[in-house]
Amino acid sequence: MEESKGSRIIMFPLPFPGHFNPMIQLAGIMHHRGFSVTILHTSYNSPDPSRHPHLTFRTIRHNNEGEGGDDPLSQSETSRLDLVSLIRLLKQMYAEPFRESLAAEVGGGDTVCCLVSDAIWGKNTEDAAEEVGVRRVVLRTGGAASFCAFAAFPLLRDKGYFRNKQGSRLDDLVIELPPLKVKDLPVIETNDPEELYRIINDMVEGAKSSSGVIWNTFEDLERLSLMDLNSELQVPIFPIGPFHKHSVDLPPKTKNKEVYETTNWLDKQDPKSVVYASFGSLAAIEEKEFLEIAWGLRNSEQPFLWVVRPGLVRGTEWLESLPCGFVENIGSKGKIVKWADQLEVLAHPGVGAFWTHCGWNSTLESICEGVPMICTPCFTDQLVNARYIVDVWQVGMMLERSKMDRKEIEKVIKGAMIEEGDGMKERSFALKEKANLCLSKDGSSSKNLDKLVTHVLSFDNNAFAS
Numbered sequence: 001m002e003e004s005k006g007s008r009i010i011m012f013p014l015p016f017p018g019h020f021n022p023m024i025q026l027a028g029i030m031h032h033r034g035f036s037v038t039i040l041h042t043s044y045n046s047p048d049p050s051r052h053p054h055l056t057f058r059t060i061r062h063n064n065e066g067e068g069g070d071d072p073l074s075q076s077e078t079s080r081l082d083l084v085s086l087i088r089l090l091k092q093m094y095a096e097p098f099r100e101s102l103a104a105e106v107g108g109g110d111t112v113c114c115l116v117s118d119a120i121w122g123k124n125t126e127d128a129a130e131e132v133g134v135r136r137v138v139l140r141t142g143g144a145a146s147f148c149a150f151a152a153f154p155l156l157r158d159k160g161y162f163r164n165k166q167g168s169r170l171d172d173l174v175i176e177l178p179p180l181k182v183k184d185l186p187v188i189e190t191n192d193p194e195e196l197y198r199i200i201n202d203m204v205e206g207a208k209s210s211s212g213v214i215w216n217t218f219e220d221l222e223r224l225s226l227m228d229l230n231s232e233l234q235v236p237i238f239p240i241g242p243f244h245k246h247s248v249d250l251p252p253k254t255k256n257k258e259v260y261e262t263t264n265w266l267d268k269q270d271p272k273s274v275v276y277a278s279f280g281s282l283a284a285i286e287e288k289e290f291l292e293i294a295w296g297l298r299n300s301e302q303p304f305l306w307v308v309r310p311g312l313v314r315g316t317e318w319l320e321s322l323p324c325g326f327v328e329n330i331g332s333k334g335k336i337v338k339w340a341d342q343l344e345v346l347a348h349p350g351v352g353a354f355w356t357h358c359g360w361n362s363t364l365e366s367i368c369e370g371v372p373m374i375c376t377p378c379f380t381d382q383l384v385n386a387r388y389i390v391d392v393w394q395v396g397m398m399l400e401r402s403k404m405d406r407k408e409i410e411k412v413i414k415g416a417m418i419e420e421g422d423g424m425k426e427r428s429f430a431l432k433e434k435a436n437l438c439l440s441k442d443g444s445s446s447k448n449l450d451k452l453v454t455h456v457l458s459f460d461n462n463a464f465a466s
């Protein structure tokens with residue numbers, strides 16, 4: 001797109017893989033459309049810029065860094081925090097440095113079309129953008145259905161649904177948000193539930209006051225939720241996903257030894273025989289659950305690839321709580337790794353099912369490869385995504401965390417892999433086709449991307465500033 005040459009977009013991702021990765025993918029998409037993109041990123045979980053030579057990176061530092069070991073965002077300090085407290089701290093610590101960095105970038109030369117900030121940063125980024133006269137577009141890295149649930153929080157609170165979450169009515173339908181049940185409401189265990197409501201409210205209000213919201217989803221997948229959001233938010237919305245399937249020029253990936261070994265192992269498996277198990281980059285489980293998963297995978301007698309991220313199992317380093325000889329006993333039937341190239345794994349013909357925590361990226365990545373899912377959501381939007389995977393798109397089976405013992409795991413895996421999950425594979429394949437179509441020349445996501453580019457180029461930031 002010639003008209004976007006020389007125009008710059010500034011992006012401000014949240015520093016977690018499930019948020020950072022889609023923002024970087026979006027940066028690649030906009031770069032492909034002729035924009036230059038600058039990523040303002042936090043010093044917390046700082047990325048490796050050399051992996052994205054087409055983008056410009058600037059680090060934002062907070063004021064307590066490097067001063068005599070009292071950094072509240074150091075590894076040792078943050079490992080003690082729950083996710084809600086960590087997000088609160090990130091928002092607090094980076095608000096002012098972000099404001100200064102944005103002002104420096106905007107004052108620096110090229111025309112800045114807009115800021116694209118992660119929805120979780122909320123209204124902080126709105127004030128900063130307003131001050132320098134730049135329009136703000138929001139990227140929501142989760143799905144549309146879960147955002148509808150977040151937007152309904154004040155109503156659900158008034159109606160007492162969150163009290164029921166602790167009670168005996170977990171299986172009741174949330175009549176305002178079918179097909180969600182009370183147990184699917186996207187909350188998270190935290191010492192500070194009021195802060196959770198504040199973060200969510202800030203995210204929703206920040207989206208409403210933005211100049212548009214970009215979604216990593218597609219119309220054929222979430223049509224009704226997107227229609228609801230259109231009227232709820234009253235700003236332009238751009239469902240242009242799945243981001244990772246857009247054709248853009250990417251630098252070649254660097255593969256480490258673990259990734260090579262994983263590919264070699266997958267190459268030796270029968271087509272669609274492997275259960276790939278991974279619970280994302282943030283979820284943590286108890287040692288007891290870890291052992292049930294291990295035995296369930298082993299007893300299913302299916303080949304499995306299992307990502308055990310260091311930090312996944314509370315209070316342990318990595319695999320040390322497995323019984324002595326467990327790994328040797330599995331032999332080549334199973335493979336346990338610390339991290340996988342998930343996109344590559346899901347695209348591998350050997351993979352037959354994905355046992356997932358249902359993070360939105362994982363959900364979308366699985367849908368795009370037509371891989372049926374076994375759903376064990378842990379918190380927030382994962383609970384909503386799982387309900388949609390199982391009841392709406394019907395491309396997965398539920399394996400609730402509270403019911404997850406080795407017998408149940410074995411049963412569900414065998415159900416998904418051997419009994420073929422009652423048409424689940426066919427539906428997964430059909431959904432994959434829809435995901436491909438939305439990115440074709442006249443597909444909905446391609447058209448929405450054209451609209452987004454036109455929208456962004458139409459911003460007259462000087463008029464906005466006055």
Ligand code: UDP
Nearest residue numbers: 018280281282307339340342359360361362
């Ligand atoms: N991921 C990966 N390798 C792993 C685990 C995760 O590449 O071993 C990637 C995955 O492809 C996805 C992201 O990390 O893009 C996780 O995002 P998601 O929204 O699924 O879950 P979260 O980590 O935010 O809970």
